[in-house]
Amino acid sequence: MKLLFLTQVLDADDAVLGFVVRWIQGLARHFEEVRVIALEVGETRGLPDNASWREVGRRGVVGRYLRYRRHLSEALGREGFGAVLAHMVPRYALIAARPARRSGAGLYLWYTHKGVDDRLRRAVAAVDRAFTASAESLRVEAPSKLVTGHGIDLAHFESTREPTYPPSLLTVGRLTPAKDPLTVLAAVSILVSRGHDVRLAIAGDALARGDDATVRSVREQIEVGGLAGRVELLGEVPYPEIPRAFERSSVLLSASRTGSVDKVVLEAMACRRPVVTCNESFPPIFAELGERADDLVFPHGDAGALADRVETLLALDARQRADLGARLRGIVERDHEVDRLMACLAREMGAV
Secondary structure: OEEEEEEEEEOOOOOOOOOHHHHHHHHHOOOOEEEEEEEEEOOOOOOOOOEEEEEOOOOOHHHHHHHHHHHHHHHHOOOOOOEEEEEOOHHHHHHHHHHHHHHOOEEEEEOOEOOOOHHHHHHHHHOOEEEEOOHHHEOOOOOOEEEOOOOEOOOOOOOOOOOOOOOEEEEEOOOOHHHOHHHHHHHHHHHHHOOOOOEEEEEEOOOOHHHHHHHHHHHHHHHHOOOOOOEEEEEOOOHHHHHHHHHHOOEEEEOOOOOOOOHHHHHHHHOOOOEEEOOOOHHHHHHHHHHHHHHHEOOOOOHHHHHHHHHHHHOOOHHHHHHHHHHHHHHHHHHOEHHHHHHHHHHHOOOO
């Protein structure tokens, strides 16, 4: 069977979607061929021999749609692709629905976000399976929904090094209100006021025009909060380099309000780094840690509580840190490893 993979960006260096190349590697082990149709194609190193790609481009709304349909018809028509997996964008599944049904190909969606709209509902109803990382990551109930866990590359996100000193905190993600970087900065100000010599690295930048106001607010809060010299704005960090950022950090801070299982938090866990998150998807994941689980979560927008949790984690001795790190990586290895996920997706899509 041959698989058609629909995504926004195919680029091993992309800060957000760089992992897609690793997914294609994993899927290609189960399919005769994998073809990626993407709006943008950048660095494609690492793609296996049985993987190919088509770039749609972003110019012209009508032209983009026609190019997309042409690439779909090419693959689903004379080339005989038997399955279509739309990655994160319900519209891709809807565009592919008619040609997929006409050719007899299976149609599938991967989606992880708490946002729900009519387009998502229609896509979930149209596909044979809607895959998601957790129950909270796809908030539409339908017979097609299947919770699979995430797909984290444990070889890529591996660290046995001790973090740098003085303690360096890290937050990763687009600078947008949904990621709430201002609560993270407020927590760092509180920690400094309590006498902690801490630093903060922010990996991420504005991606949409509306994010510029958040960037300005971040810069203003750094000045007003007396954090100049303590906060480093890294901008977008390419996917190959992000493990080094985790390696230098003592704790990952995630104030994201997106609600789905945040891949960044799992990546930090894979690197054996403590995390503190307000994401409602994580308390069930942390439950097996017992009392320690309470140290890893805080209420949305509560900078004081976030500072308290970080203070507790920074106080751990080397043995306690190593034990917590090993248990966090173990959770990822058991439930969210990339090749386990790719095998699950391939099996559900009917690959031999």
